[in-house]
Amino acid sequence: MYLWFNKLGSPPHFYRIAGKWMPWLASIFLVLLLTGLYGGLVLAPPDYQQGDSYRIIFIHVPSAWMSLFIYVVMAFCGVVTVVWRMKLAEVILISSAPIGASFTFLALVTGSLWGKPMWGTWWVWDARLTSELILLFLYLGVIGLHGAIEDKRVAARAVAILAIVGVVNIPIIHYSVEWWNSLHQGPTVTKFDKPSIHWSMLLPLLLMALAFQVYYVLALFQRCRAELLLRERNSKWVQELSGE
Amino acid sequence: MNRLSLSQAFIYLLRRDLTLAVRNRAEFANPLLFFILVITLFPLAVGAVPELLARIAPGIIWVAALLAAMLSLDSIFRSDFDDGSLEQLLMSAHPMPVLVLAKVAAHWLVTGIPLLLVSPLLAEMLGMPQAAQGILLLTILIGTPILSLVGSIGVALTVGLPKGGIILSLLVLPLYVPVLIFASGAIEGAAGGLDVSAQIYMLLAFLFLSISLSPLATAAALRMSMS
DSSP states (O other), X not given: OHHHHHHHXXXXXXXXXXXXXXXXXXXXXXXXXXXXXHIIIIISOXXXXXXXXXXXXXXXXXXXXXXXXXXXXXXXXXXXXXXXXXXXXXXXXXXXXXXXXXXXXXXXXXXXXXXXXXXXSSOOOOHHHHHHHHHHHHHHHHHHHXXXXXXXXXXXXXXXXXXXXXXXXXXXXXXXHHHSOOSSOOOSSSOOSSOSSOHHHHHHHHHHHHHHHHHHHHHHHHHHHHHHHHHTTTXXXXXXXXXX | OOOOOHHHHHHHHHHHHHHHHHHSTHHHHHHHHHHHHHHHHHHHHHOOOHHHHHHHHHHHXXXXXXXXXXXXXXXXXXXXXXXXXXXXXXXXXXOHHHHHHHHXXXXXXXXXXXXXXXXXXXXXXXXXXXXXXXXXXXXXXXHHHHHHHHHHHXXXXXXXXXXXXXXXXXXXXXXXXXXXXXXXXXXXXXXXXXXXXXXXXXXXXXXXXXXXXXXXXXXHHHHHHHO
């Protein structure tokens, strides 16, 4: 097990494995995305209050989940980077940041589009929206710090520390719903005993969430492969690869 | 050669930083003047309506305090980084987080305390109700050390960069948000005659959390910056 883990951590091995997995991941992603979208946009009934506008949750909610999830992944990779100096963790940490920032941005934009017909305004300064905006700034800070430091191995360590510090903000974002009474509707999915969302809406939502997860891994692999090639451009395995 | 105990090292470092600050007065005069200036700008910008000013006074004072703290952050490590004494500190036998805490404490004494002293005057000028002024002092007393502690992480990460100042605000300001929310919330609540012990306790919790954790992160970041 440890050997396997160790092997996966080596850049050339990861490069090969990731390349092999990517077509599979892409097809799984497409299947999940299409069924999720079909279920969400066609099969699910319109909401009795919100009509068809609510359908944006099939994009909005998974993006918001991913925006939090990716930050936690980054903080985890940050710990691995600081403690074990594992190259692959550094690369995953760096490559996750732009993807996470994009999901955060997507969540903000879709939320804003939904807010206009529902709340009558594009933006309200409520706790969750504000926290999501701050999360976007945290992501941008990570990207900015990484860009500002020349030596990329040093940059990875700096970003790792920043990600660990920033993860303190994740619970604040999550519990802000309870801390401040706000316009934003409370969570409807995680109440397992009696979900206040019907299964015909829940199922496509979960499918979309899975699709987004797979997409994240797919995009991550792509970025990691590029980053690895860039970082290891002087090493033997990259030379061999390009020599072919 | 006699070795310093940890508490002696802490006190020597604190005293050294304070002496440096006293000899170089601009270091603590600048943030203070900036704080007063920013607050002066608000009545000019939004209009000198007493009700309006009294209403937004907690926010103004806290935003100004945040910006002033951020402006002064660079001085925690910059000059020590430039003249190499930071490297000597990192090589000392004492645990770096404790030494970091001494430097941050000195920074707070030099920049936080002046804000604390001048804020009642500004609160009065903005027409903040008497009931809220005590709470304002309390939040500044509890809140500004958090700003110095959390800010020290950002400075430590960027001290080696040629243009660290620009990125520093992007790193640090989002982390200041909880302090801002609870501090201005407490003052606003007090002005409305509510019990604000919950917000004060939250601020205290943030303070103790940042005292115990942020020196570790700062020390790690400094090691990274010196490598």
